[in-house]
Amino acid sequence: MPLPIPIPPPPSPKQMVLATEDWIEYRTGFPTLVRKFLFRKVPPTGWFHTLGSSLLTVFILQATTGMLLAMTYDPSPNGAYESIRYITDYQTLGWLMRGMHKWGASMMVILLFLHMGRTFFYGAYKYPREMTWLTGSLIFVLTMAMGLTGYLLVWDQRAYWASVVAVNINGTAPVLGPFISKFLLAGPVFGAQTISRFYALHMLLIPGAIGALIFVHMWLVVKLGVTPWPSRPPEEEVELPQMVESV
Amino acid sequence: MADTPAGSHAHAYTAPQAPDSAVTRGQFLTLSSVGLGAMIGAVIGVPATAYVLAPLTDEVKFEEVNLGPTANFTKESGFAPTAATYVEDPSNPNTSAGLAWVHSTGKSNTDWLASDAMFVVFSNRCMHLGCPVAANAGGFACPCHGGVYNTEGIRTGGPPIRPLDRFEWKIENDDLKLTNRWSVDFLNGKLTYFPVKMPGQPVDLGAPSIVNDHIPDLLYPNVTYQHGAVPKPH
Numbered sequence: 001m002p003l004p005i006p007i008p009p010p011p012s013p014k015q016m017v018l019a020t021e022d023w024i025e026y027r028t029g030f031p032t033l034v035r036k037f038l039f040r041k042v043p044p045t046g047w048f049h050t051l052g053s054s055l056l057t058v059f060i061l062q063a064t065t066g067m068l069l070a071m072t073y074d075p076s077p078n079g080a081y082e083s084i085r086y087i088t089d090y091q092t093l094g095w096l097m098r099g100m101h102k103w104g105a106s107m108m109v110i111l112l113f114l115h116m117g118r119t120f121f122y123g124a125y126k127y128p129r130e131m132t133w134l135t136g137s138l139i140f141v142l143t144m145a146m147g148l149t150g151y152l153l154v155w156d157q158r159a160y161w162a163s164v165v166a167v168n169i170n171g172t173a174p175v176l177g178p179f180i181s182k183f184l185l186a187g188p189v190f191g192a193q194t195i196s197r198f199y200a201l202h203m204l205l206i207p208g209a210i211g212a213l214i215f216v217h218m219w220l221v222v223k224l225g226v227t228p229w230p231s232r233p234p235e236e237e238v239e240l241p242q243m244v245e246s247v
Numbered sequence: 248m249a250d251t252p253a254g255s256h257a258h259a260y261t262a263p264q265a266p267d268s269a270v271t272r273g274q275f276l277t278l279s280s281v282g283l284g285a286m287i288g289a290v291i292g293v294p295a296t297a298y299v300l301a302p303l304t305d306e307v308k309f310e311e312v313n314l315g316p317t318a319n320f321t322k323e324s325g326f327a328p329t330a331a332t333y334v335e336d337p338s339n340p341n342t343s344a345g346l347a348w349v350h351s352t353g354k355s356n357t358d359w360l361a362s363d364a365m366f367v368v369f370s371n372r373c374m375h376l377g378c379p380v381a382a383n384a385g386g387f388a389c390p391c392h393g394g395v396y397n398t399e400g401i402r403t404g405g406p407p408i409r410p411l412d413r414f415e416w417k418i419e420n421d422d423l424k425l426t427n428r429w430s431v432d433f434l435n436g437k438l439t440y441f442p443v444k445m446p447g448q449p450v451d452l453g454a455p456s457i458v459n460d461h462i463p464d465l466l467y468p469n470v471t472y473q474h475g476a477v478p479k480p481h
Contacts, residue, residue: 077339078341161378161391165376168446171446172448179303182305183299183302183303187302188306188308191339191342191343192336193302
């Protein structure tokens with residue numbers, strides 16, 4: 001009589017998930033990476049510590065809605081306004097995508113200022129987090145540049161004249177000003193190529209740079225840890241200088 | 248074998264000694280890789296940079312435009328310039344459109360630089376940051392940041408840094424045609440026409456220019472103008 005071979009029970013759903021995770025883990029190491037990123041020790045935190053992740057969320061929202069809008073938008077002087085009108089008035093849920101992109105832009109700038117204020121008042125820019133502050137400052141400048149380049153793309157009268165004024169403000173900077181202005185306009189005056197140049201800056205160059213800087217920024221946050229609420233440990237209390245009575 | 252310690256069975260191997268100044272094999276390969284990489288980068292990067300920065304060398308050009316019959320502009324009484332819109336490049340009406348304020352002086356000389364020229368044609372581009380100015384009985388005013396100009400286009404208030412640009416014009420077959428655009432500022436007390444500069448940027452005082460002899464003297468005979476200074480009517 002051959003020994004009966006026990007039939008293993010079918011794997012449970014949990015085991016299947018774990019097996020899949022192991023399969024990925026042995027080949028890429030990503031599950032460990034994600035676990036180390038998400039499960040970190042943090043000091044006591046509050047709502048102010050959520051501003052950074054809110055910013056990341058809004059950035060992802062902007063990137064997503066931006067990609068969707070780009071599927072319909074026509075960055076040409078003769079087609080831009082009509083394509084925006086089509087998105088807003090005719091395309092299914094176009095008004096929602098455009099609205100989220102527009103209000104998300106304002107939200108990103110507001111959150112950015114709040115996040116920067118939190119960093120400043122917590123003293124989170126100090127050693128060893130100077131590089132986090134510097135990369136954040138670059139993201140701040142680039143977000144402003146996103147606002148400038150995106151504003152023109154609506155291509156109505158307000159967008160046009162606001163961009164004329166903004167480019168001319170750049171032009172008044174000493175020495176480099178006229179070159180910056182010509183670089184932005186793709187020529188000496190507002191021309192047919194200006195809008196496509198703004199579009200390329202708004203769509204590809206600046207968001208790519210922001211994405212790369214966000215990666216560095218978050219790498220530093222994970223490496224250096226979250227800044228605790230600033231407080232002075234009791235053993236480091238500063239002794240006040242003794243008052244000396246003048247004779 | 249003189250350096251081998253007594254009793255040692257090791258075969259002493261001495262690497263061939265290179266002269267001190269020579270580069271090692273590793274250093275040579277490192278430098279070659281970096282240098283080759285830099286060359287490959289330059290082959291792509293230099294033309295790409297030139298492609299992006301080429302517009303920096305472009306200068307403003309003006310295409311001649313026809314504003315229509317002169318009779319449309321001569322019905323003016325007092326100072327009430329006629330707004331004339333034009334399109335420089337018909338294939339790009341949205342980016343090459345402009346507006347000129349045509350002031351009829353009531354005189355008849357068709358030479359645009361003469362002291363009794365029949366028209367003075369102002370650009371509507373504010374010299375602060377480029378918003379469109381509107382004409383009124385006292386001159387021009389800008390809605391954006393409050394720039395004010397008198398009837399000669401000379402700044403009398405607000406942030407603009409120089410007078411309004413002017414157009415060179417001619418009359419052909421009784422049509423008023425704009426042939427060129429000039430930026431205007433004072434040089435040695437004379438209103439002078441310079442190659443066009445963007446709003447907010449000073450004119451290039453060294454560039455070839457045309458001196459307009461009559462305008463400041465006609466307006467304010469006792470005022471000596473300095474470059475960039477604001478003339479004060481008395």
